[in-house]
Amino acid sequence: MSDAFVQVRDLTVQFPIAGRMIRAVQGLSYDVDLGRTLAIVGESGSGKSVSSLALLGLHDRRRSVITGSISIGGREFVGMPEAKLRHHRGNTAAMIFQDARASLHPYLTVGYQIAEAYRLHHRTTRRAARAHAVDMLGRVGIPHPARRADDYPHEFSGGMCQRVMIAMALVNDPKLLIADEPTTALDVTVQAQILGLIAGLRDEFGSAVILITHDLGVVTDVCDDVLVMYAGRGVEHGPVRSVLGSPTHPYTWGLLESLPSLSGPAGGRLHPIPGAPPDPLEPLPGCPFHARCEFRDRVADGRCRTHLPDLAVRTGDDAHRSRCHLAVPDAVFAAEIAPRLL
Structure with a gap:
């Protein structure tokens, strides 16, 4: 029996549509230990984000059917009452969403939003929560954090907004951090900074990290293990060096x-995968x-x-x-x- 911090066993996520079931995730199993990073890779529609949203109970229970087991820190999350999920969501496990600018409230300052996430899980004053929010902004590399805490999301660049999202996700010191395409639409220099920041904070907090990405170069640089998904299933899983090397x-x-x-002939053509993924309504x-x-x-x-x-x-x-x-x-x-x- 595994003693990993995150244990996913036979996870299935289905969405009923017009009397039929879309099988978005089927029979998915994996573990993640504290202090390690698991990359989940695959084409769009392979089930990467759907499976990770299920870990935090973020699917509408009225419009989804989730079976299997999700154990985080020894607690079973599948079937957990919503009130308990809200306690663990952001506290035990947190998520960095793909579009940081769209995930931040445009009418609230970034400092207020980070402090609000902290106050949801701690009995503290507004002043103490703001001080903690300022501290987190500084830790993720926002210059002049005390002043920038009073700014709004539209006053930050894309990379800075992503740093704000990381600060918000880590403000309660969760032991599981899920990062869903955290470098989307960022230039390569900022991408490297964000990935280095996540890796450094993982080591500082001793967290387990799940990184959802399309970029196999990112996987090689910052991840320990990789899970390749296709059509809602895990098709290959293991250490990065083994999976990508052999x-x-x-x-x-x-x-x-x-x-x-880089070593191929100039002007050489890529080798795309032919065809398209199967229809989730018509599993083969x-x-x-x-x-x-x-x-x-x-x-x-x-x-x-x-x-x-x-x-x-x-x-x-x-x-x-x-x-x-x-x-x-x-x-x-x-x-x-x-x-x-x-």
Whole structure:
């Protein structure tokens, strides 16, 4: 039995629409330890954000069906009453949303918004809460925090707004921080600063971090483990060095091939993944990636089309698992995919 701080087991998130169910997340399981960062990667619509919103109970219970188990710090979050969820949301676990400027209230100063998040979980005076908010603004690198606390979100740049969101998320010292595309629409210099800030605060607070991103370069730089999602399922999971260095699922190969290469020929074309993800209203039998996989015909009896592969060890690394029927995917990667990446 795992003793990880975050334990997700067989998580399924469904949305009923016109008498049918959209299966946005299916059978998802993973762990995150304190002091470590898990990256969740995949195409838009793969279930990254939906699964992470479920961790904080942010889906409307009247319009969603969530099953499985989400244990954070030994507490079961699936089925937890809303009043208890509000206590743990922002206190035990917090989230940095994708569009910081849209997530901040335009009519309230940033200092007020951070102090309000603090006062929700602590019995304290307005003055003490403001002092704490100013301190957090300073810790996330906002210059002249005492003065800037009285400014409104429109007076901050995109990168500064993201820093404000990080300060708000960390104001109650949560042990789980979920960052949903925290560097979207930021230039590369600011991206590096934000990612370095999150990593530094993770070490300072001893938190577990879940980073949702499309950028595999970010994953390599700041994450310890990576979960690759496709069509609502985890298809590959393990340490970053193992998963990105010796991937064993054709979808992960496709993601890597979609990246530009510094060593490739000038003007060379990228290798996009053909086709489109399956319709969540019409789930296909077998491997969800089989319709787009160039290696499906190498599996006997057409099992890719009829049987869902187990998430199992495919290499010598017991911590590295993938969901594929290929007998020796690491050999296929080394012989056919790796040369394309050079």
